[in-house]
């Protein structure tokens with residue numbers, strides 16, 4: 359696996375692969391890699407000749423008071439995992455490389471509508487930070503496809519809309535959420551949980567699964583389901599930020615017609631903010 363940290367070196371390597379006729383997949387990450395990221399690399403390997411993984415903790419997507427400073431930085435372990443997963447190139451640009459004029463003078467990509475609900479309400483500016491950096495990474499690498507986890511379901515929809523709106527010639531692939539044996543979705547932020555919080559964390563998945571089962575069995579009183587689920591989470595010591603049943607296509611309110619729904623939740627467990635979601639077919 360090659361390792362580069364400048365756009366110039368990245369482009370030199372990619373130009374060589376393009377000349378050889380190779381297809382290229384990009385897996386953008388913020389590092390501290392876990393089984394969810396490795397699943398993205400595995401899926402990339404099935405679909406493309408060359409895999410580029412970027413590790414960049416993007417300051418633009420963190421709000422004031424969020425965990426940019428304490429976000430886990432584990433570059434050497436990450437590189438060893440990527441080597442074993444047979445990634446071809448690790449791209450680790452500096453903040454200066456990505457935002458040479460500073461963030462204040464950076465052109466920003468905002469994706470209206472889909473960015474303005476759920477996490478977009480609790481984390482103002484977050485999705486503009488995500489869309490801007492992903493747009494830049496796509497332009498730097500110019501991959502045939504890029505892969506993102508379904509766990510960050512709203513992020514995936516924001517990126518899909520950006521790619522469509524800006525006519526970026528790339529296929530966006532969403533990969534299944536990887537879970538711990540007890541159901542907790544794999545996330546770099548799980549490392550913030552105390553042992554006691556970690557033992558309670560899978561309740562989030564259990565509550566989501568119960569909502570999903572109720573919908574699959576025909577319940578369509580979504581507001582009641584949402585409020586019952588919030589009460590269960592609160593009783594278990596979580597502080598729900600949101601718990602919402604939406605249309606999976608665009609996160610609009612369910613209309614009562616058949617189609618895929620997303621049950622999306624963001625909760626605080628102690629100081630850690632966890633997100634998760636499940637998709638379910640409504641009948």
Ligand code: PAF
Nearest residue numbers: 386387388416488491510
């Ligand atoms: O999901 C993430 O890790 C990040 O939001 C991403 C897509 C790498 C952009 O910084």
